[in-house]
Amino acid sequence: xxxADNKKESxxxxxxxxxxxxxxxxxxxxxxxxxxxxxxxxQVKKVTDSKQLWxxxxxxxxxxxxxxxxxxxxxxxxxxSTEIMENLSRYEGVYTEWAPNEKVGLxxxxxxxxxxxxxxxxxxxxxxxxxxDPLFTASYTGVRGGLVILTADDxxxxxxxxEQDNRNYAYAAKLPMLEPxxxxxxxxxxxxxxxxxxxxxxxxxxxxxxxxxHVKGVLSKGEMMQSExxxxxxxxxxxxxxxxxxxxxxxxxxxxxxxxxREVAESxxxxxxxxxxxxxxxxxxxxxxxYVKEAFPEASVLKLGMSWPLPEQKIxxxxxxxxxxxxxxxxxxxxxxxxxxxxxxxxxxxLIPNQGELNTSIVRTxxxxxxxxxxxxxxxxxxxxxxxxxxxxHRGVFFNLSKMKDIFVSGDIGCYTLGFxxxxxxxxxxxxxxxxxxxxxxxxxALGDEGKGKLVSVIGDSTFVHTGINGLINSVYNDSKTVxxxxxxxxxxxxxxxxxxxxxxNIKGEAANAINxxxxxxxxxxxHVEVVNPHDIQACKKALKTALDLDEMAVVIxxxxxxxxxxxxxxxxxxxxxxxxxxxxxxxxxxxxxxAISWINITPEEAVAKxxxxxxxxxxxxxxxxxxxxxQCAVLCKFEAINRKGE
Amino acid sequence: MAxxxxxxxxxxxxxxxxxxxEVTAHALLAAGYDAKKSEVHGMAQRxxxxxxxxxxxxxxxSPLIEPGRADILIAFExxxxxRYLLYLHSESKVIVNTQQIKPPSVAMGQIPYxxxxxxxxTEKGVQVVTVDAFDIARDAGEVKAANVVMVGxxxxxxxxxxxxxxxxxxxxxxxxFREVNLKAFAAGRKITA
Numbered sequence: 001x002x003x004a005d006n007k008k009e010s011x012x013x014x015x016x017x018x019x020x021x022x023x024x025x026x027x028x029x030x031x032x033x034x035x036x037x038x039x040x041x042x043q044v045k046k047v048t049d050s051k052q053l054w055x056x057x058x059x060x061x062x063x064x065x066x067x068x069x070x071x072x073x074x075x076x077x078x079x080x081s082t083e084i085m086e087n088l089s090r091y092e093g094v095y096t097e098w099a100p101n102e103k104v105g106l107x108x109x110x111x112x113x114x115x116x117x118x119x120x121x122x123x124x125x126x127x128x129x130x131x132x133d134p135l136f137t138a139s140y141t142g143v144r145g146g147l148v149i150l151t152a153d154d155x156x157x158x159x160x161x162x163e164q165d166n167r168n169y170a171y172a173a174k175l176p177m178l179e180p181x182x183x184x185x186x187x188x189x190x191x192x193x194x195x196x197x198x199x200x201x202x203x204x205x206x207x208x209x210x211x212x213x214h215v216k217g218v219l220s221k222g223e224m225m226q227s228e229x230x231x232x233x234x235x236x237x238x239x240x241x242x243x244x245x246x247x248x249x250x251x252x253x254x255x256x257x258x259x260x261x262r263e264v265a266e267s268x269x270x271x272x273x274x275x276x277x278x279x280x281x282x283x284x285x286x287x288x289x290x291y292v293k294e295a296f297p298e299a300s301v302l303k304l305g306m307s308w309p310l311p312e313q314k315i316x317x318x319x320x321x322x323x324x325x326x327x328x329x330x331x332x333x334x335x336x337x338x339x340x341x342x343x344x345x346x347x348x349x350x351l352i353p354n355q356g357e358l359n360t361s362i363v364r365t366x367x368x369x370x371x372x373x374x375x376x377x378x379x380x381x382x383x384x385x386x387x388x389x390x391x392x393x394h395r396g397v398f399f400n401l402s403k404m405k406d407i408f409v410s411g412d413i414g415c416y417t418l419g420f421x422x423x424x425x426x427x428x429x430x431x432x433x434x435x436x437x438x439x440x441x442x443x444x445x446a447l448g449d450e451g452k453g454k455l456v457s458v459i460g461d462s463t464f465v466h467t468g469i470n471g472l473i474n475s476v477y478n479d480s481k482t483v484x485x486x487x488x489x490x491x492x493x494x495x496x497x498x499x500x501x502x503x504x505x506n507i508k509g510e511a512a513n514a515i516n517x518x519x520x521x522x523x524x525x526x527x528h529v530e531v532v533n534p535h536d537i538q539a540c541k542k543a544l545k546t547a548l549d550l551d552e553m554a555v556v557i558x559x560x561x562x563x564x565x566x567x568x569x570x571x572x573x574x575x576x577x578x579x580x581x582x583x584x585x586x587x588x589x590x591x592x593x594x595x596a597i598s599w600i601n602i603t604p605e606e607a608v609a610k611x612x613x614x615x616x617x618x619x620x621x622x623x624x625x626x627x628x629x630x631x632q633c634a635v636l637c638k639f640e641a642i643n644r645k646g647e
Numbered sequence: 648m649a650x651x652x653x654x655x656x657x658x659x660x661x662x663x664x665x666x667x668x669e670v671t672a673h674a675l676l677a678a679g680y681d682a683k684k685s686e687v688h689g690m691a692q693r694x695x696x697x698x699x700x701x702x703x704x705x706x707x708x709s710p711l712i713e714p715g716r717a718d719i720l721i722a723f724e725x726x727x728x729x730r731y732l733l734y735l736h737s738e739s740k741v742i743v744n745t746q747q748i749k750p751p752s753v754a755m756g757q758i759p760y761x762x763x764x765x766x767x768x769t770e771k772g773v774q775v776v777t778v779d780a781f782d783i784a785r786d787a788g789e790v791k792a793a794n795v796v797m798v799g800x801x802x803x804x805x806x807x808x809x810x811x812x813x814x815x816x817x818x819x820x821x822x823x824f825r826e827v828n829l830k831a832f833a834a835g836r837k838i839t840a
Contacts, residue, residue: 384750386695599756
């Protein structure tokens with residue numbers, strides 16, 4: 001546990017010092033504006049001038065990588081990991097890049113490590129699945145320059161398709177794993193990860209979760225570190241060439257290394273016992289530690305900053321010193337299984353949920369059910385799910401797909417997965433990155449003639465480069481007769497506007513070589529490649545129909561920029577407006593599901609008063625501020641009720 | 648509950664909740680508190696319900712507010728105030744922007760926007776302050792400053808004077824937006840101070 005340093009303590013002046021000695025009075029001050037004048041202007045100055053930083057876990061990790069002397073970093077965007085590489089790219093002297101996928105990113109980092117510099121690979125939890133191949137063998141090769149692989153897990157699946165617990169990778173790949181609880185600790189721990197990597201000749205896994213990545217906290221700048229390795233070509237075939245003969249030797253080295261790391265785990269460097277009331281003892285790590293500290297502030301705690309390997313001796317001592325032992329961990333019973341495997345009796349998933357995020361309240365009431373407070377019952381309200389933006393180009397494609405009733409749409413991972421939601425409801429499967437084109441191919445082979453003209457896959461530009469290209473190659477090679485729609489909105493949008501190999505810019509926004517998607521498709525053997533503007537609903541419909549009618553693998557590229565791209569967002573939009581007097585209440589525009597369009601219900605009397613037919617149930621209105629002027633709705637209106645402003 | 652203050656920010660993606668929570672966090676840090684703030688990024692930001700959770704005190708451990716323990720709920724949209732009833736206690740202060748943003752089911756005419764949506768809060772005896780932040784911000788010169796109007800209205804329930812926030816706005820917000828934000832903050836604070 002990293003505690004507040006001296007600089008920070010010096011900031012707890014006046015008001016807060018008093019708060020410490022008289023909690024009741026301070027409690028009053030939280031609510032009472034009359035105490036406001038206790039905080040003086042000069043105190044404010046002191047903070048703004050101080051070296052204290054307020055950073056998210058991801059920002060702190062980027063700074064730590066810089067301070068650790070990382071020279072090469074590669075990653076693929078994925079919530080909740082994305083901001084690490086974005087921030088790291090702004091530091092001088094660190095080469096950063098967006099890789100097309102996590103396997104490539106990790107291999108780039110391994111290469112940099114082999115060349116003797118500190119290297120860093122970042123990815124979200126499911127990205128480690130993609131990078132698992134190099135990961136497991138990098139465990140055998142070891143490193144030259146320190147190598148850290150960051151996995152950002154997403155318990156509760158805020159922005160993910162599963163909530164796998166990547167601590168299991170540390171066990172499976174026989175690698176040490178460090179796991180911080182909060183931003184300040186993440187910063188210190190990451191720097192130590194690089195030292196550990198070089199000292200023990202091992203890649204180090206570094207696991208964070210959403211509530212570390214996207215939590216902001218107070219921390220301070222640190223000292224710059226230097227790698228022990230020297231940059232240059234060094235041939236070490238026994239270590240770097242993993243032929244069976246060499247690999248068998250390295251296999252033994254892996255075991256020796258893990259034995260040494262178990263000794264590190266027994267020390268107080270990462271795993272610390274906080275002695276308290278010994279009636280209950282808690283073994284915990286990651287963000288769960290914070291919940292334990294709040295729920296049971298008096299209890300004894302063994303905090304594991306190193307999740308693997310485990311300090312068996314320390315755990316035994318701790319367990320022997322407490323009356324009742326609780327293992328508090330999010331997701332899998334990872335610690336619990338290993339601790340029970342040591343023959344130690346403990347509570348774990350018999351009490352604590354094995355799904356979703358934990359919080360203080362869950363931890364407290366799981367262990368002391370009677371402590372549950374009385375709460376106001378949640379109100380029943382209409383849901384507010386996320387939606388594609390007003391003017392989103394993807395909407396034109398999904399609107400057309402939603403009109404084709406017999407087709408099966410295999411989707412992929414990105415903003416466009418929202419095409420699943422009503423009213424468009426035009427996605428029938430979504431499994432993982434790149435799984436659109438391959439699932440369509442598999443279905444085609446299973447269905448035979450029955451699937452003809454019915455199988456469409458949709459994938460974004462960045463996801464296509466990630467793992468869609470090899471699927472498309474398979475479809476061409478093995479003679480698929482399906483349609484792949486590539487939704488090219490010129491950016492990796494879902495994760496917040498990152499460049500990718502098709503956008504013509506690198507991670508810093510500098511000009512870069514751009515992959516031409518249509519030429520690439522033709523090069524792998526697709527004969528029918530058509531580019532269409534998705535805002536042109538009719539042209540889009542025609543392109544999809546033409547492709548579906550062909551008896552061959554066909555690609556339709558839907559190309560229009562994301563409305564959140566700064567150049568689009570900040571441009572002057574010429575919005576569309578509704579001439580409500582012309583609205584016939586057909587709802588054609590409303591069925592687009594555009595957030596700028598809303599429907600107003602009216603009574604028969606109101607209909608007559610407005611000059612409509614009595615049976616007209618309502619009319620549509622466009623919110624001028626929200627409208628981005630894409631014009632998809634105007635094309636659908638047969639009553640000239642939607643027109644560009646001023647026309 | 649006594650040793651940590653909990654502020655829950657709620658609203659719809661794109662309403663400037665992150666900036667509002669940042670200004671508040673910096674004001675608390677300037678006053679010498681420890682603080683932690685939890686945000687959700689990614690898919691939820693596309694027009695969905697969003698929250699930011701800000702906790703402060705001498706030493707803050709958990710980044711998440713427990714149900715029933717939000718001391719302040721600052722909601723940027725009416726329905727998004729009612730949605731977090733579970734987090735309130737009888738002494739909570741609720742500051743609500745009177746703006747209504749229709750969720751998809753309402754925009755499509757399938758169901759009406761719930762009438763008297765704040766009643767579920769007031770009938771529990773919880774204090775609710777409504778703020779026409781959009782109009783106030785427009786009068787201050789920029790509708791986008793509605794979030795800072797809301798921070799102003801909330802600030803009277805926190806232990807820092809206006810000077811602390813003004814200092815934050817002066818040091819953390821680009822110069823060309825400062826004046827409008829200072830005006831927006833003052834107009835918001837006037838409502839509750």
